[in-house]
Structures are given as structure tokens and as C-alpha cells.
Amino acid sequence: MSGRMEGMRVLVVGGGAGIGRGAALAYLDEGATVTVVERSPRHAETLAEETRGRSLHVVAGDATAxxxxxxxLAQAVxxxxxxxxxxxxxGVFDHYVSLRELSVEELTDAAEExxxxxxxxxxxxxxTxxxxxxxxxxxxxxxxSESAFHPVGGGVLYGSSKWALRGVVQHLAADLAPSVRVNGVAPGGTTGTGFSGLASLGGATSSVGAVEGRDERIAAGTLLGVTPTPADHAGAYVYLADPQAARVVTGLVVNSDGGRALR
Incomplete structure (x- = not known):
């Protein structure tokens, strides 16, 4: 690694597993001091153990609290x-639930969550x-997510939340300028990740990397014929966080989906 983030202080909320973990480790490898918030005690403990002696601190807890x-922040700043x-x-996932399958009461609770x-x-x-x-x-x-651009990768609840975040990127880029840049990464399907389900719909967590044939389906749906890993998305995160390389970049979403949109 180049050490391009040497001396930087970084906070990653939801960084104990999957794509967030990949980004956090990439920041660490580039020289940043990283604080990670992770809700899962198991993931928090594993990350802390694997990075022991390095400049990464894990706060176990719900990052929405x-x-x-x-x-x-007290640790990160x-x-x-x-x-x-x-x-x-x-983020939480809707496991592709259809609007047609939910009662009005279930829909209201799930959407609010x-x-x-x-x-x-x-x-x-x-x-904060x-x-x-x-x-x-x-x-x-x-x-x-790719679901912020296309009706794939989740159901209407998950997709609409990611479409909303797509708008948040541009609105906050304007709102927080000129002192703070705001960008986004929209990964496509990724192996070795898991999703926490909605508590209002039972709260199941899927280990999507274990779904038979999923990796092959992801690769077949991209122009590049690849199934991304969390580390494959990390370069986009590092670039956007780099105050020199991305000094004039704000309001941008990087689609790290292997060309899914053009397939």
C-alpha cells in the first residue's frame, strides 16, 4: 500500500463485516487511524483480535444509537x-420481500424500520x-447499492432506501460544501457478505455467500464476468477518502458493480 492516508483519522460505522470491513482494513493499510462501530459482538471481537497492535479501535454497539x-467519535477524533x-x-435488508406479500400493518412497520x-x-x-x-x-x-439504480439486489423497501441515499449524496454535497465532501459507493453483488434482516419481519440474518450458485449468478450478470469480494470495492472507498486524489470530487457515486448496468 502507498500510505496515502497516513495521519488521517477515520470513522467507519458498520465496519465489522462485509464491505464496511473491507473499507476499514483498506484505510488501515493506507496508514489511517481507524475507529469502527459494529453491532455484532462476534464481528467486533474478531476484527479487534485480527488488528491487535495496529491503529484500529472497535466500538461494539448500534451505530444508529x-x-x-x-x-x-470520542475515540476517532x-x-x-x-x-x-x-x-x-x-444497513438492514428486506430479503426481497414483495409488497404483495405484506399486510398494510407489516408494510408500515417494515418500511419505518x-x-x-x-x-x-x-x-x-x-x-453527529x-x-x-x-x-x-x-x-x-x-x-x-446497485439497487439504488436498478430493481435488483433487494426488494422495494431496501431499494427505495438506497435510492434515498443516492439523493442524500447530492443534497449533502451541496449542504456541507465547501468544507466537507460527500460521495458514495454503489457495490454490486458481492461474495462473502451477510445481511441483517428487518426485526419487524423476523430479523433473520442471511449469509449470502453460502447460497448455492449465487457467486456464479453474480459473475454472469456483469460485463467483466467477476464476482466481487469486499476488498474489490475498497479501492473506491480509499480514492474518495483521499483528500489529494479526490480533492475536487463531491456529489459522486462510484458504481463498483462490474458493469452490471450495461449488461
Missing amino acids: VPVLYEA GPDGRLDHLTCCV MWRVNVLGTLVAIR AWPALHEGGGSVTLTL
């Missing part, structure tokens, strides 16, 4: 009150970190 965010970058990867976690949770994290980001002239990267 304001006290947890403040705890993480430097003595000068500066935070250089925030990456938001918190989905949008509260995926959209409001992201906005709250950014607002705003003073430190402003102080540091920092940046924010949101995690979207």
Missing part, C-alpha cells in the same frame, strides 16, 4: 478536534460527526 456514535473521514455502511436504519441512521451519523468533519475539512462516503 446516538450515545454509541458519541463514544466512537484527534486532539485537535478533527475527523478526516466518515464512512457509513450500516428500513428507512429509519438505512436513511435516518446515516443522516444522524453524519450530523459534522463538527469534527468541518473542523478537519473532511469527507463522507455513503454505501449505496
